[in-house]
Amino acid sequence: MTPAVATPSPAILRTVLERRMERVVGGSERGPHFFPEWAIVFRDVCVRGLSGFSGKKWGSGTVLSTAPFGKAPNKNVVVNGLILASDGQKMSKSKKNSPVCGKNLKFKEEGVRGVLKDVVLPWYSALRFLLLNIEGFVEEHKRPFCYTEGEVVTNLMDRWVISLTQSLVEYFHNEMSHYRLNVVSSVTRFFDNFTNWYVRLNRKRFRNNTDLGDQKAALWTLFDVFLTMVVMMAPLVPFVSETIYQHLRTFLAQSVDSVHYVTQPQSNTTLIDIDTERAVSRMRSIIELGRVIRDRKNLALKYPLSEVVIIHQDPQYLGDLHLLEEYIRTELNVRIVTLISGRKKYGLTLQVEPDFKILGLRFKDELRTLVTGIRALTRVEIDEMIKVGYIVVKGQRIEISEVKLLWKLETNSGHYEVNSDNDVVIVMNVAPDSVINSSRGLVLLELAKIPTTVKNLYSEVFRLFGVDNFRLVNSDGKEIGDSELLSLSGRTIFVVPCNKNVVLPKETVAPFCEVRNFVERNTEGTIILENPEGNRTFFSELDYKSIVYEWTKMPKTSQI
Incomplete structure (x- = not known):
């Protein structure tokens, strides 16, 4: 039979507490006037190690505070874990698995490699990318780059990354104000979005020589996000943040000597765009599903495919993807992106x-x-x-x-592959594209009948040949503009690298590659039969005719 345990009254607990304090202080008086409520230290946060978190001591302290005064001694309690030995046991002298007598503590590099890989290195890589592009901007336009707060951005991807930053700042302050220190995982996910998605998808904009406003907006956005993250993370990674801030402060109109003198950023809720964050998140899901299909079929990204079909019953989902359709087409290297709500057509x-x-x-x-x-x-x-x-x-x-x-x-000829994430379904045509094959064959339509710009030509060269640091010049070496396009009919446009002098070949009416003119479905055009290296792109008359037929079925906006 278990004996009953009597609960001491608050008066008895107060007396016990007074006697404890009396022994500590050395006084002789007793009573409430000697031990007032302010004599107990009530903490906002208490940090204890797991090994020192004794239930007996912790429980008695809580009781002696709560019973007499009706208050808990601590508003928040943070308990640290332990660094265990390599065998998973607690370090102790008796087990001889801990460093004693001034011996060095041994640890494996794998323990810090994850933090270095996921947090520190992405910071330095993004910093290097930012500084290189600012340097290129200054050299190209002969004007300094100076960051000022409050710029208004209109580009969708700029608004997305700024919204994502402000959402992270709001989450960071909310978690830290409640002493929840598990914010590193959220920061790691943000850096994945920032470096692997925003920077990569907008790489051309940072070197856009034809649109100064767009280039400056991209650099401003990159700098703004970077500065906000450095200041926010300063309490967690003080030395890395300080090093990066010293590089950034040279571009600030007003700056202080150290990042630790800068006030922590507050979330600007007016910049948080939930709709844009949702749309980009859905775009990422589609791109990742498509990459899985390519990996499954051993199709490298450089090999173009004809079509990806995205199936979802929610019109809002399809509307979000329509805004970012060009990014999906580029990242998956497909010609056509089809958005539908029904799955009957594909069985x-x-x-x-x-x-x-x-x-x-x-x-x-x-x-x-x-x-x-x-x-x-x-x-x-x-x-x-x-x-x-x-x-x-x-x-x-x-x-x-x-x-x-x-x-x-239901019926698969091997040309289609399906993938899903329990939300959206994509169907990708994985058959070799008969129009844009691995040799980069291209049908050139008559541009005189279709409005075009130098910006379109830059985009097409980038898409076809994978180069982004180039200029388009005429036979005199002069860079061309929109006003000169109409006068260049029948002339040669040369693609030359930036910041490098090259000797241009003589201009000739004959193309450098073998071509063939065609007329199909009231469409006149020219098809290249070999690539610039002289390799044939088509090997039979039947193949050539089927390619022209399929190409002319495409909408005009997809052909340019």
Whole structure:
């Protein structure tokens, strides 16, 4: 029989606490006037190591504070983990697995390699990229670059990365104000968005010699995001932030000596655009699904494909992707991006399979029954689960994240591949593109009948040949502009590298590559039969005719 334990009254606890304080202070008086409430230290935060977190000591301290005064001694408690030995045990002298007597602490490089790879190196890579492009901007336009706050940006990707930055600042302050120190993972995800998506997708804009305003807006956005992140992260990585800030302050109109003198940035909620963040997130999902298909079929990104079909029932989802269609086309290297809401045209079938790893943890005894019920779901029930995000099977709620949606083609000739992330479905034509093949064959339409600009020509050269640091000049070496395009009919336009003097060959009426003129569906044009290296792009008359036929079926906006 367990004996009953009497709970001491607040008066007794107060007396015990007074006696403790009396021994510490050395006084002789007793009573409430000797030990007032202010004598206890009430903390906003208490940081303790796991090894020193004794339940007995911690419990007695909490009771002695709460019972007499009705207050907890600490508003927030942060408990640090331990650095364990390489065998996973706690370091101790008796186990001889800890450094003692001034011995060095040994650790493996893998322990810090992750932080270096995910946080520090992306910072320095982005800093180097920023400084190089600012230097190029100054040399090209003969004007200094000076950062000033409050610039208004209109580019969609600029607004996205600024919105993402302000959302992170808001999250950072909210977490830190509640002493939740797990913000590094969010910062790591942000740097992935910043370096692997924003910088890569806008690389051409940073070197845009034809549009000064767009180039300056891209550099301003890059600098603004970088400066905000450096100031925000200064308390967590003080030395790295200080080093980077010293590079940035030379471009500030007003600056202080150290990043640690700069006030922490506050989130500007007017710059947070949830719709833009959602649209870019969906675009990323499509690009990642398409890359998986390419990896699955061993198709390198440099090989162009004809079409990717994106299927989703939500018109808003398709509308978001329509705004970013050009990025999808470029990143997946496809000619046509098709957005549809129905899957009947491509004969898609859907099967649901349980995720045994997740469901097995929740339903150990009922798993077999649930598996049978999940596999027996009808098409209507599956569509409803996709719409609402869950379904009830055998009285149990099953989330869509706890199952796997398997999309298949009823009739597949090997030309199409399907991929899905339980939200959107993409179908990609993985057959070799008969129009733009690996030799970069190109149909050149008559530009005199279709409005074009030098900017379009720059984009086309970049897309075809993968170079972005070049100039378009005439036979005299003079850079061409929009006003000169109409006068260049029948003339040769040379693609030359920037900041380098080259000897141009003589201009000739005959093209450098073998070509053939064609007329198809009231469309006149010229097709290149060999690439600039002299390699043939087409090998049969039938192949040539089918290519021209398919090309002229495309909309005019897709041909240019």
